[in-house]
Amino acid sequence: MIQAEHLQKIFRVRKRNAGFKNAAKAFFSREYEEIHALNDVSFRIEDGEAVGYIGPNGAGKSSTIKILSGILTPDSGTCVIDGRVPWKDRRAHVSQIGVVFGQRSQLWWDVPVIDSFELIRDIYAVTEDVYKRNLRDLTDLLNLSEILKTPARSLSLGQRMRCEIAASLLHDPRILFLDEPTIGLDAVSKIAVREFVLDMNKRRGTTVILTTHDMQDVEALAQRVLLIGKGRILLDGTLDDIRRGGSGQIDETLAALYKQFDI
Numbered sequence: 001m002i003q004a005e006h007l008q009k010i011f012r013v014r015k016r017n018a019g020f021k022n023a024a025k026a027f028f029s030r031e032y033e034e035i036h037a038l039n040d041v042s043f044r045i046e047d048g049e050a051v052g053y054i055g056p057n058g059a060g061k062s063s064t065i066k067i068l069s070g071i072l073t074p075d076s077g078t079c080v081i082d083g084r085v086p087w088k089d090r091r092a093h094v095s096q097i098g099v100v101f102g103q104r105s106q107l108w109w110d111v112p113v114i115d116s117f118e119l120i121r122d123i124y125a126v127t128e129d130v131y132k133r134n135l136r137d138l139t140d141l142l143n144l145s146e147i148l149k150t151p152a153r154s155l156s157l158g159q160r161m162r163c164e165i166a167a168s169l170l171h172d173p174r175i176l177f178l179d180e181p182t183i184g185l186d187a188v189s190k191i192a193v194r195e196f197v198l199d200m201n202k203r204r205g206t207t208v209i210l211t212t213h214d215m216q217d218v219e220a221l222a223q224r225v226l227l228i229g230k231g232r233i234l235l236d237g238t239l240d241d242i243r244r245g246g247s248g249q250i251d252e253t254l255a256a257l258y259k260q261f262d263i
């Protein structure tokens with residue numbers, strides 16, 4: 001179970017105006033401004049749920065995922081995941097979670113993908129049996145056989161994302177955090193990723209938390225939707241709850257909702 005209560009995160013950044021001269025000035029300046037990424041975020045997610053975490057650019061989605069995965073420490077508030085505090089019990093925590101950041105790679109850039117997988121196996125101390133089974137299933141389901149020997153830097157975006165997802169699942173995590181996993185993918189790759197994640201959720205009971213701007217991802221994967229805006233949870237319900245507010249396409253309905261919440 002994931003229980004987040006009153007999470008707050010403030011980033012302090014050097015104040016600066018536009019232009020090169022001002023950038024240099026800002027470098028030596030002691031003036032800071034505060035960015036309230038998370039103001040008061042609370043939610044509870046049960047084991048086996050698949051939750052879409054949505055909101056406009058800069059709403060605080062990635063910051064939340066980073067806190068839940070232990071990469072970032074909040075300024076205040078608490079978060080307990082299956083009895084662990086992510087940023088305190090990092091070692092135990094990472095063995096139970098898989099994380100995919102669509103905009104960042106966890107694969108070693110210059111080595112064949114399979115070498116990255118083997119490194120991940122060693123880091124997580126995955127037993128040979130489990131590794132072999134997962135590698136076989138993931139290769140099969142995500143269609144990786146022809147790209148396993150290719151270095152990550154030579155893969156297309158869609159190929160790389162399929163490898164990223166496989167890399168995040170080799171150690172059988174109970175929870176999967178996906179931060180924009182279908183960004184830039186073609187229709188075929190998007191569908192493959194969605195089907196695969198749905199299967200993980202349904203068949204293995206993996207808890208899935210997904211941030212995305214693609215509402216088709218949410219339609220395909222999430223039973224529940226959390227809407228965040230200006231660092232606060234504004235809505236916790238189903239996609240039907242969101243649809244009810246509009247009459248047309250889901251993107252238009254969502255845009256109207258953002259407007260209504262002034263986010």
Ligand SMILES: Nc1ncnc2c1ncn2[C@@H]1O[C@H](COP(=O)(O)OP(=O)(O)OP(=O)(O)O)[C@@H](O)[C@H]1O
Binds near residue numbers: 013064
């Ligand atoms: N390391 C950082 N330093 C300073 N500000 C940051 C940092 N990380 C995030 N922010 C700011 O915190 C706010 C929330 O950012 P976050 O990345 O969580 O949003 P998001 O909802 O994931 O946005 P997007 O949909 O654009 O990816 C933004 O205003 C962002 O500029």
